[in-house]
Amino acid sequence: MTPRQVHSPISLRARALACGRGDTLLIEGLDLDVEPGAGLLLRGPNGAGKSTLLLSLAGLLPPLGGEVSLFGHDPEDGPALHYCGHRNAVRPRLGVRQTLAFWRDINGPTGLSVDAALERVGLLPIAGLDAGYLSAGQQRRLALARLLVSRRPLWLLDEPTAALDTDGHRLVASLLAQHLEQGGLAVIATHDEIELPALRTLALAARA
Amino acid sequence: MRGFLAVLWRDLRLALGGSGDVLTIVLFFVITGAITPFAVGPDQALLSRIAPGIVWIAAFLAMLLGLDRLFRPDQEDGTLALYRLADVPLAAVVAAKVIVHWLTAALPLIVASPLLAVLLAMDFPTFARTVVSLLLGTPALAAFGAIGAAVTVTTRRGGLLAPILIAPLCVPVLIFGVGAIAMGGGPDQAGAALLFLAALSLTALALSPFAAALAIDWGEE
Numbered sequence: 001m002t003p004r005q006v007h008s009p010i011s012l013r014a015r016a017l018a019c020g021r022g023d024t025l026l027i028e029g030l031d032l033d034v035e036p037g038a039g040l041l042l043r044g045p046n047g048a049g050k051s052t053l054l055l056s057l058a059g060l061l062p063p064l065g066g067e068v069s070l071f072g073h074d075p076e077d078g079p080a081l082h083y084c085g086h087r088n089a090v091r092p093r094l095g096v097r098q099t100l101a102f103w104r105d106i107n108g109p110t111g112l113s114v115d116a117a118l119e120r121v122g123l124l125p126i127a128g129l130d131a132g133y134l135s136a137g138q139q140r141r142l143a144l145a146r147l148l149v150s151r152r153p154l155w156l157l158d159e160p161t162a163a164l165d166t167d168g169h170r171l172v173a174s175l176l177a178q179h180l181e182q183g184g185l186a187v188i189a190t191h192d193e194i195e196l197p198a199l200r201t202l203a204l205a206a207r208a
Numbered sequence: 209m210r211g212f213l214a215v216l217w218r219d220l221r222l223a224l225g226g227s228g229d230v231l232t233i234v235l236f237f238v239i240t241g242a243i244t245p246f247a248v249g250p251d252q253a254l255l256s257r258i259a260p261g262i263v264w265i266a267a268f269l270a271m272l273l274g275l276d277r278l279f280r281p282d283q284e285d286g287t288l289a290l291y292r293l294a295d296v297p298l299a300a301v302v303a304a305k306v307i308v309h310w311l312t313a314a315l316p317l318i319v320a321s322p323l324l325a326v327l328l329a330m331d332f333p334t335f336a337r338t339v340v341s342l343l344l345g346t347p348a349l350a351a352f353g354a355i356g357a358a359v360t361v362t363t364r365r366g367g368l369l370a371p372i373l374i375a376p377l378c379v380p381v382l383i384f385g386v387g388a389i390a391m392g393g394g395p396d397q398a399g400a401a402l403l404f405l406a407a408l409s410l411t412a413l414a415l416s417p418f419a420a421a422l423a424i425d426w427g428e429e
Contacts, residue, residue, distance in 0.1 A: 087286025
């Protein structure tokens with residue numbers, strides 16, 4: 001159905017990366033490589049720095065040392081990554097379809113249509129509802145739909161399965177599988193099991 | 209352009225969509241003007257002399273009131289972080305927000321200003337000048353406000369800090385704003401004051417999206 005290799009093959013590389021919050025160093029000397037079609041699961045206890053690492057990879061938090069680079073990415077193509085954090089960026093008083101159409105306009109209509117993306121995450125029947133009425137799990141599904149309307153090769157997901165039901169867990173796994181199959185790459189921080197052959201695991205130790 | 213318009217419509221819809229924010233700002237503006245006669249006494253000559261200043265102070269304070277909703281709700285629900293990764297330049301997002309801020313926190317004040325003109329015993333020529341000077345000067349207040357809001361968006365209780373930060377920037381706007389209205393003795397310099405006001409607004413509008421975008425980009429997530 002979907003063509004393979006729809007993403008330009010880029011790879012993510014971090015060398016001697018150190019990141020933390022304020023003066024608190026959480027991770028140091030981290031080297032990581034993620035190739036097209038591969039995913040990296042970040043595991044570790046609460047406070048180990050999974051979210052901080054994702055923010056640093058996304059460029060939202062300046063790293064305390066080392067560097068993060070994206071190989072094969074043409075800056076002309078616009079931003080290469082989607083970040084999906086704890087907060088869903090869903091605002092009451094905007095409709096579900098409106099919210100998604102907004103993100104499509106902001107990030108460019110390079111992926112699925114709004115309705116197709118809503119169908120994929122199972123929100124199409126309530127597309128007209130005010131997004132403020134959604135449950136936590138439905139808001140998370142709406143946030144995931146944002147990744148589908150604009151195509152970007154790198155996904156950085158922070159606990160994507162939080163608040164989702166078992167059906168939602170399967171949805172995340174199938175979205176990831178499809179994304180990786182198309183040549184995308186992903187870094188996922190999670191405590192849940194996501195069973196995919198293309199996923200490697202990186203365990204982060206707790207800091208004393 | 210498409211993303212710019214999307215932010216514009218979204219924020220307009222949120223600002224006007226039944227939250228009562230706009231009404232609060234307008235009421236604050238009118239009340240500030242309305243209590244002045246009680247504070248300075250019912251001296252009509254005095255009132256009409258200080259009326260331009262009162263209107264400008266009321267407008268300045270009322271616009272500060274709307275400052276906190278410029279970036280803070282977006283920061284709290286994670287939208288601001290996504291704007292930093294968006295296809296649309298952050299400066300364009302800020303520019304759209306400045307426009308929405310002016311439309312929802314300045315334009316309603318100008319529409320409500322006839323009420324203050326009556327309360328403060330303004331004559332019609334003064335009132336007409338007030339409207340012109342508000343129209344030319346408030347865009348600068350909106351633009352400076354956006355810089356203040358952007359700098360303080362990641363600070364807790366930063367909503368109280370932003371007005372203090374931008375007050376010095378807004379002083380020239382108030383000086384020329386009132387100068388464009390006052391019809392005291394001496395040569396009439398209203399024309400020059402209006403030109404200064406327009407220049408201030410244009411400069412502030414052109415620079416503030418970039419300054420605010422820089423502040424947001426440097427702020428920690």
